[in-house]
Structures are given as C-alpha cells and as structure tokens.
Amino acid sequence: MPRTLITGAAGFLGSHLCDRFLKEGHHVIGMDNLLTGSLDNIAHLFPLKEFEYYHHDVSKFVHVPGELDYILHFASPASPIDYLKMPIQTLKVGALGTHNLLGLAKAKQARILVASTSEVYGDPLIHPQKEDYWGNVNPVGPRGVYDEAKRFMEAITMAYHNFHNVETRIIRIFNTYGSRMRVDDGRALPAFFSQAIRGEGLTVFGDGSQTRSFCFVDDLVEGIYRLLMSDHHLPINIGNPSEITIKEFAEEILELVGNPAAKIIYKPLPKDDPKVRKPDITKARKILGWEPKVDRKEGLKKTLEYFRSKVV
Numbered sequence: 001m002p003r004t005l006i007t008g009a010a011g012f013l014g015s016h017l018c019d020r021f022l023k024e025g026h027h028v029i030g031m032d033n034l035l036t037g038s039l040d041n042i043a044h045l046f047p048l049k050e051f052e053y054y055h056h057d058v059s060k061f062v063h064v065p066g067e068l069d070y071i072l073h074f075a076s077p078a079s080p081i082d083y084l085k086m087p088i089q090t091l092k093v094g095a096l097g098t099h100n101l102l103g104l105a106k107a108k109q110a111r112i113l114v115a116s117t118s119e120v121y122g123d124p125l126i127h128p129q130k131e132d133y134w135g136n137v138n139p140v141g142p143r144g145v146y147d148e149a150k151r152f153m154e155a156i157t158m159a160y161h162n163f164h165n166v167e168t169r170i171i172r173i174f175n176t177y178g179s180r181m182r183v184d185d186g187r188a189l190p191a192f193f194s195q196a197i198r199g200e201g202l203t204v205f206g207d208g209s210q211t212r213s214f215c216f217v218d219d220l221v222e223g224i225y226r227l228l229m230s231d232h233h234l235p236i237n238i239g240n241p242s243e244i245t246i247k248e249f250a251e252e253i254l255e256l257v258g259n260p261a262a263k264i265i266y267k268p269l270p271k272d273d274p275k276v277r278k279p280d281i282t283k284a285r286k287i288l289g290w291e292p293k294v295d296r297k298e299g300l301k302k303t304l305e306y307f308r309s310k311v312v
C-alpha cells in the first residue's frame with residue numbers, strides 16, 4: 001500500500017485529495033495547522049485506519065515516521081483576502097514549507113508534487129497563458145507574497161530535481177471551485193453564492209470586465225492524480241479554459257440561486273487584480289490525456305447544494 005503525505009489536508013483541495021488517494025488504495029497522512037483549513041472537511045476520514053492526521057505547520061521541520069512514497073504539498077492560504085491578512089505565513093509556507101518537504105522527499109526517496117498557481121503569471125500580458133510564459137508579477141504589491149512564494153516554490157523544486165535527482169512534479173492550478181470552499185474566504189464564488197443565498201448585494205469588484213476560467217474540483221483532482229503518476233517534471237497548467245467575465249459570472253450565480261432579493265453591486269477593484277486569466281491546456285491534453293469534463297453549469301449546480309447547507 002503506497003504511503004502518501006498530503007499537506008493542507010484540511011483545506012478545500014487537500015481534503016478532496018485525501019478522499020481520492022484513499023480511494024486509490026493509498027495510506028494517507030494528512031497534515032495541516034488549521035490556519036485556513038477546517039477539520040470538518042476531513043472528519044469523515046478519522047474512523048479509517050488508512051488515514052492519519054498530524055497537526056503541524058510545515059514551515060517548521062517536518063518529521064514523518066516510516067516510509068513515504070508520495071508527497072503532495074497543498075498547504076497555503078490561497079485566497080487574496082487570506083494572504084493579505086497572513087502575508088508572512090503565506091511566504092513561509094510557500095518557501096520554507098516547500099524546502100522542508102523537498103528535504104523530506106529526498107530523505108524518503110519519495111516523489112513530490114507541489115501546488116503552484118496561475119498567479120505565477122501575475123497580471124498576464126499573454127493570453128491565454130502557456131507554461132512557457134514567464135509572467136508579469138509585481139513583487140512588492142499586495143499579491144506579491146503569494147505569487148513570489150509560489151515562484152520560489154517552482155525554482156527550489158526544479159533545483160531539487162536537477163541537483164538532488166528528487167522526482168518532482170509542478171502543477172499550476174487555475175481558479176477551482178466545489179464543495180468545502182470556505183464560505184467566507186473572500187473569493188468570487190463563495191462570496192457570490194453566499195450573498196445570493198442571503199439575498200444581499202453580489203459584490204462585483206471594478207466594472208466586472210476582468211475574466212477568470214473556473215474548473216470544477218473533481219476535474220482538477222483527476223489532473224493532479226495523472227500528473228503525479230506521469231514522468232513529467234516541468235510545470236503543467238491544470239484548469240478549465242472556459243473563460244467568463246466576473247460580471248457574467250455573478251449573473252449566472254444570481255440566476256441559478258433565484259433569490260429575487262439579491263442583486264449586483266459594485267466595489268472598487270483591488271490593486272494588481274489580474275485583468276484576464278485563462279489556461280492554455282495543450283500540454284495537459286498531450287502529456288496527461290487530461291481535459292475538464294464538468295461544464296460550469298453542472299459544476300455550479302453541484303456546488304450550490306454545498307453552499308445552501310453551509311450559508312446561514
């Protein structure tokens with residue numbers, strides 16, 4: 001039975017990864033410090049003997065007894081509001097945390113996959129974004145703490161691959177949604193769903209003409225699994241190329257939720273908010289045989305059930 005360490009296990013993506021790797025027959029060690037994660041997301045796993053949970057901050061030395069076959073590093077604040085509130089922790093988990101986990105992978109001869117992000121492209125000047133685009137990031141802007149930590153993550157991961165022959169995988173994750181997102185994480189989808197359900201104003205930032213491309217969590221998890229099992233060590237975009245403006249996205253959610261009391265209101269655009277974002281997934285298609293299967297309509301419907309159960 002392969003033994004797999006998942007950091008950020010109590011978070012949105014980490015908890016879905018725990019489910020998937022348990023289903024694939026792995027022994028899963030989930031690690032989290034609950035800075036932004038919640039044990040509610042993995043409470044259903046605690047009775048399983050194939051699942052262990054360690055409460056630990058991976059920016060400090062990471063000790064795991066026994067053998068390890070795979071490491072998935074998904075610990076980090078991930079929403080712009082979270083990393084503005086926790087800039088130092090965000091830098092530390094992306095930089096020091098990644099260093100610790102690469103050291104662990106080297107010591108255990110484990111294969112490691114690190115969660116990078118479309119934020120490495122910053123406010124992109126190339127559209128859609130291909131993996132060979134180097135990005136347009138403001139290192140001293142508010143998003144710099146996340147973007148630069150993730151860029152460092154990629155650099156140190158390549159260094160461990162090149163100099164220590166560690167088996168590494170780098171995924172660049174684009175906007176993803178689904179159950180277990182934190183209702184108050186400040187991202188567009190949780191904000192719009194909870195505002196629509198409560199009959200409040202949907203807070204569109206700027207004029208809402210900025211674009212994003214939203215991927216359903218099950219598709220993302222499939223992409224992660226395939227990348228981990230592949231032999232490709234260079235970064236790969238995983239995301240859904242279906243692009244939409246934020247205003248249209250808010251309108252879709254308004255229509256789906258169907259609460260006549262809710263309507264769109266406009267708020268100032270945050271500094272350095274990327275104007276466009278859409279993954280070029282040619283590489284994922286060719287190398288992993290992967291593409292998203294769940295369209296936005298279907299994915300949003302499934303996700304609405306979760307938000308209705310969480311929003312009070």
Ligand code: UDP
Pocket residue numbers: 079080175186187188189191192203204205206210212246269270273274
């Ligand atoms: N956004 C918005 N209203 C909100 C939250 C976000 O209009 O209440 C916008 C935000 O300015 C950005 C887009 O929605 O242009 C996606 O933001 P999110 O925080 O979900 O993640 P990002 O893609 O910026 O990392």
